Amino acid sequence: MSRLVVVSNRIADPRKTAAGGLAVALAEVLNNTGGLWFGWSGKIVEPAEGATAADAPVHVQQAGSVKLATVDLTQADYDAYYLGYSNGVLWPVFHYRLDLADFDAGYIAGYRRVNQLFARKLLALLEPDDIIWVHDYHLIPMAAELRALGCTNRIGFFLHIPLPPPLILAAIPGHDWLVKGLCSYDLVGFQSNADHEHFCRYIQAEAHAQDLGDGRWRVFNRTVQAGAFPIGIDVEEFEGLTNAPEGREMYEKTKAEYSRRKLLVGVDRLDYSKGLPQRMRAFRHLLQNHPETHNSATLIQIASPSREDVSAYSDILHELESLCGSINGNFGELDWMPVRYMHRTMARARLPGLYRASRVALVTPLRDGMNLVAKEFIAAQDAADPGVLVLSRFAGAAEQLKEALLVNPYDTENTANAIHLALQMPLDERRVRHDALMKTIRRYDVHWWCDSFLDKLGKASAEESGTPWLRL
Ligand code: ADQ
Numbered sequence: 001m002s003r004l005v006v007v008s009n010r011i012a013d014p015r016k017t018a019a020g021g022l023a024v025a026l027a028e029v030l031n032n033t034g035g036l037w038f039g040w041s042g043k044i045v046e047p048a049e050g051a052t053a054a055d056a057p058v059h060v061q062q063a064g065s066v067k068l069a070t071v072d073l074t075q076a077d078y079d080a081y082y083l084g085y086s087n088g089v090l091w092p093v094f095h096y097r098l099d100l101a102d103f104d105a106g107y108i109a110g111y112r113r114v115n116q117l118f119a120r121k122l123l124a125l126l127e128p129d130d131i132i133w134v135h136d137y138h139l140i141p142m143a144a145e146l147r148a149l150g151c152t153n154r155i156g157f158f159l160h161i162p163l164p165p166p167l168i169l170a171a172i173p174g175h176d177w178l179v180k181g182l183c184s185y186d187l188v189g190f191q192s193n194a195d196h197e198h199f200c201r202y203i204q205a206e207a208h209a210q211d212l213g214d215g216r217w218r219v220f221n222r223t224v225q226a227g228a229f230p231i232g233i234d235v236e237e238f239e240g241l242t243n244a245p246e247g248r249e250m251y252e253k254t255k256a257e258y259s260r261r262k263l264l265v266g267v268d269r270l271d272y273s274k275g276l277p278q279r280m281r282a283f284r285h286l287l288q289n290h291p292e293t294h295n296s297a298t299l300i301q302i303a304s305p306s307r308e309d310v311s312a313y314s315d316i317l318h319e320l321e322s323l324c325g326s327i328n329g330n331f332g333e334l335d336w337m338p339v340r341y342m343h344r345t346m347a348r349a350r351l352p353g354l355y356r357a358s359r360v361a362l363v364t365p366l367r368d369g370m371n372l373v374a375k376e377f378i379a380a381q382d383a384a385d386p387g388v389l390v391l392s393r394f395a396g397a398a399e400q401l402k403e404a405l406l407v408n409p410y411d412t413e414n415t416a417n418a419i420h421l422a423l424q425m426p427l428d429e430r431r432v433r434h435d436a437l438m439k440t441i442r443r444y445d446v447h448w449w450c451d452s453f454l455d456k457l458g459k460a461s462a463e464e465s466g467t468p469w470l471r472l
Helices: 021-033 075-094 105-123 142-148 175-182 193-207 235-243 245-257 276-289 311-331 351-356 372-380 412-424 427-443 446-459
Strands: 004-010 036-044 058-063 066-073 131-135 154-158 187-190 210-213 216-219 222-228 262-269 297-304 339-342 360-363 388-392 405-407
Touching: 004 021, 004 105, 021 036, 021 066, 021 446, 036 075, 036 105, 066 075, 066 105, 075 105, 105 142, 131 142, 131 446, 142 154, 142 175, 154 446, 175 193, 187 193, 187 446, 193 216, 193 222, 235 245, 235 351, 235 372, 245 351, 262 276, 262 351, 262 372, 262 412, 276 297, 276 311, 276 412, 311 339, 351 372, 360 372, 360 412, 372 388, 372 427, 388 412, 388 427, 405 412
Parallel strands: 004 036, 004 131, 036 066, 131 154, 154 187, 187 222, 262 297, 262 360, 297 339, 360 388, 388 405
Antiparallel strands: 058 066, 210 216, 216 222
């Protein structure tokens, strides 16, 4: 069996349970193959005197049978590659937010420099039949940079965030370079059929790709395969967390504290893609138009701090704080706060208890690659008395989770009506919907995702991909 090499911006130590489902699933395959996980160390370190960023050492440590290899970044590289291009250009544009993109010409050079640095450092650690799996938008040009150094290994890529329609993508200066980069992989995976279709439309319209069938394309003088591989959660692991002492304690405590109320829950990174202000406006609309919800419905919103050094993020923080404050000011009573807003990350072990104590989950992003909170909420429910998922039609998860109440988060009134429906939903209907949702998340769990991607990548014939490798 070939060794698996995973490359991602940040790596997780698979020995730590806080790492979450994705890390657990990848760690399992990495463990089975004695694999390697490569990425940024998370540290910013300036080169020693006389050295350059390119001389950065690779830190290697062994975690069981998995090797973890990381490199530090300089402040200039972190600013251009991570804050600048990845999170100031690619993140907003891929979430359809051209208005928030900062197309500063300096960023792309830093993005490319770090991808080249990673490629050079990784190449030295590779063995001939390693299978390489690169993750996410920070590392789109990785395969092309590896190919340029002579690497002939099989390389796959998975995009965790959405891919926008061709005309939005084409607004990025250098979009053709980016897509050429994607086409240097043997297999490119997307979260949803919609994202996959955007890719196909782009390469047909902009690069005259020839359809070879079965997701394979002849483009830029080589063959690339693409498909949708919706990511899932580790359902069993999450059920285990739900029944573990910390999960149960959280459930009991929350249930007792809110015994007179129906709880609604939102758990997100504080990001403008998650639709938090729109969610608060829908909740306010509910309180305005359904007085019976006063004193009986409480929304707990956990929003973890995220990318606080990017300015669009501090704007969203202030908007959310002000909306929560005004809802509580206008509707609150001495013994009832309609919104409990917490700007923090909640310990992973406690999340399932909170989900299980909630009657309704509000997962209403304006755009999301998948959204795993939706799946975690389903997994944590008591099948005999389950809660209801209100889900944005613009989350990748909406393609799979058809039995949720699907909403358009831009439509305040309809979202408020769906929340009202969710709060009122009779037990029978809640059970039927939950049962169907549970079947889906069990069938398409994170192990299915990992296995189906790697199986396809293993079968993508490397010689067919054609050399000479595409040079960017
Ligand atoms: P994210 O945008 O981070 O990930 P999401 O899938 O919602 O989004 O959450 C990932 C994990 O973070 C979940 O396990 C969730 O429980 C946890 N989390 C989120 N907010 C939290 C909080 N406040 N406290 C504690 N834990 C929290 C990107 C894409 C998604 C895609 C994932 C995986 O943007 O669309 O689903 O990658 O591919």
